[in-house]
Amino acid sequence: MNRRFTYPEAAAALRVEESWLRRHIKKLPHSKKGRVxxxxxxxxxxxxxxxxxxxxxxxxxxxxxxxxxSHPLAGLRPLPQRGSLRSA
Structure with a gap:
């Protein structure tokens, strides 16, 4: 049997606020048995x-x-060092 998540557990797993799940419940896939x-x-x-x-x-x-x-961040290059254009 598959594990079932309550609102607080689902919110923690998705890293969102529980209130966000409750506000968007009509658009989200879920199961409802009575009021649960x-x-x-x-x-x-x-x-x-x-x-x-x-x-x-x-x-x-x-x-x-x-x-x-390849890795999605492979194309990133570091910024030049701060102060590298200063005259000594």
């Missing part, structure tokens, strides 16, 4: 997939060449 609402592991995975966002622009965006299997 529970979430399965598949429900939590589906909720995570519904609200997952992959950046398409900016420093954390995955370049098309990196999407083929």
């Amino acid at each position: 609402i529970t979430f399965s592991e598949a429900d939590l995975d589906a909720i995570d997939a519904m609200f997952h966002h992959t950046p398409t622009a900016g420093p954390l965006a995955v370049p098309a060449s990196a999407a083929a299997g």
Whole structure:
């Protein structure tokens, strides 16, 4: 039998506020038996997939060449050191 999560357990697993789950319950996959609402592991995975966002622009965006299997942050380069342009 699959594990069932209550509101507080599901909120902790998803790292969101319990009130957020309660406000959005009509749009989220869940099971309801009488007044008791529970979430399965598949429900939590589906909720995570519904609200997952992959950046398409900016420093954390995955370049098309990196999407083929290398690490998503492999294209990042460090900033120059502070004060490196100062005259001594």
